[in-house]
Amino acid sequence: MMTGADVMVKCLEKKDIHTVFGYPGVAICPFFDSLYRSDIDVVLVRAEQNGGHMASGYARVTRKPAVAVATSGPGATNLITAIATAYADSIPLIAITGQVETSLLGRDVFQEADITGACEPFVKYSYLVRDPADIPRIFEEAFYIASTGRRGPVLIDVPVDIQNKASEYVPAERVSLRGYKPTVKGNDLQINKVIETLTKAKRPLICTGGGTILANAEDEMKQFIDRHNIPAVSTMMGIGALPSDDPHYMGMLGTNGKPYANYAVAECDVLMLVGARVADRAVVKPYKLERRNTTIIHIDVDPAEIGKNLGTTIPLVGDIKVVMQKLLERDFESDYSEWTGTLEQKKADYVPNHHFNPDFVDPCLFVKTLSSMMEDDAVYVADVGQNQLWSADNYVMKHGRFLTTGGFGTMSYSIPAAMGARAAFPDKQVIAVCGDGSFQMAMMELSTMQHYGLHIKFVIMHNGYLGLVREYQHHNYDDRYSGTNLGEWPDFAKLADAYGIGYFHLTSNSGMEDTIREFLAAEGSGMMVCEVYPYDLVKE
Amino acid sequence: MKGIFSVTVENRYGVLSKIAGLFARRGFNINSLAVGETDDRNISSMTIVSSGDERIMEQIEKQLNKKIDVIKVRRFTEGKCVMRELLMIKIAYTNATRADIMQICSITGAHVADLAPKTMVIELTAKTTKVDRFIKLMQPFGIIEMARTGAVAIQRDLND
Known part of the structure; x- marks a missing residue:
């Protein structure tokens, strides 16, 4: 006889789920018991939030939904940050939480939390399962919702009695939700308008966001810009959509972007946003573009993003891959060589004005060197803080992946997300780069890393400060470093030793390549501590 | 500017709070809100009156449409209903x-x-x-x- 929990496992198997990341508790025990009797691997994390980030990393590299599990109450609330991160970054995450018995719901019993209520602002959809017979339909819908339209997290909250109840597995039929019909194709009239506009344009620019990567449309994007000789910039989430050596690629735009990328945004006459949501760090002053009468083409799968932060001339709703394929089918005359020439010159003339202390490691040079030396298809995960901005600015994209939480900016994301990527692709080189602040938020996962053999290489940019906040305090609070000094601890070498992780130490630029080579070549997990000048600035 | 939204939603628990929460979270005004079942017991009809400029009205319509429990959103001006x-x-x-x-x-x-x-x-x-x-x-x-x-x-x- 099957139980509700067995049916849940069957549903995951049907969706080809091989690994779940989670943390058990009484309210989710029946499900863990069913997992025990299945072929699905359970990765026991050390904190639920990290389990959510691991699933996020796993989902991003496999481009399919991944699963995080937690128990009721505190387990579920610990997962919220990871769910909110997945929501802001549009990652297909399935969060499964245990819940107290149905008859006790709403009575504030031990470990009860209204998790569907609490998560409402950060989920694409959520379910509180009331009947085990609904489980196949709910799981089918949840995977469908998470992985179509604008990707995002779906929460399934399952009371413990529902998991225990006798049930049978009747595979769900095709999903049909009358309130959810994402537009995929892209309206042909709007596509005509896009082509017309690009034909007339003198200085067009494409801005690619994370949407291009989420829709697996990197190839189409590259073909389009190469064929028509259109320059492109990217948002932080869009890094990796185009290889760094593509001459049309002008780098990341925005507050922390390349000056020539921002020049291109300011000077273009047509700005085509593709899977980018015009967030405040990318386009700080959208009204400036509106005032300049720049023609805005906005292509996105989520209609609500179009016109939210920036007035749009030509809205085009659809899946980026499908829309780019349609655009590729169309031929049009275009000659933007004068414009691309200007931009390429700007790019070539650019001299970074970054200063660094020669007694320490230059973080920009380090990121450049590291990412150049990584394998072509390596996964690079950047955390949050100065390390993220140095990474975004200097990462050399070949054919790998660049993962970071550009949307939510969750510190501690990199190590668990990298472990998730590694769980998906055990043969791939996976590197996380974080600061000493973010590292200490995630370091409990070193034991998970070693226990499950999720071997990653991680770099800690060590400066004893919460560097980006310190930098902000330098610029805005007369160098009063309130609550940003991390002090001397821990002793990283001993910490690495405690977990049986290889330790590498770089104190200045000298010997950088050799140390990186050893670090990348080492067996198992590796920790590399880079001594970064505490008063280095991302923006001088 | 006043916007009148006629919203048909799945008649499930928690839908009203999702819709009300959406307005609160995004800082949209609710001048009034009325809910009731329709002839189909699985579907409720909400009438929401809100105010704001055109961009806000458009966002309200789009954000409502984004909710999976929302089946249909219609927006009226006062003369049209x-x-x-x-x-x-x-x-x-x-x-x-x-x-x-x-x-x-x-x-x-x-x-x-x-x-x-x-x-x-x-x-x-x-x-x-x-x-x-x-x-x-x-x-x-x-x-x-x-x-x-x-x-x-x-x-x-x-x-x-």
């Missing part, structure tokens, strides 16, 4: 004032729903502006308590 709300108001009366009150009721189309020795309950179904005016007219008599539903609306078809 028939809109009514129900007012129940309890008024104190004396022999001296009763006739005046009754006269106002008959002019405005309000009805006496309940009559007690010193008070009466009056009901009025009308456009929001008319309800507002009626309340003003009742003020001198002494309003003891009142309740109003908020507007419900349905699309007006053209005559031709």
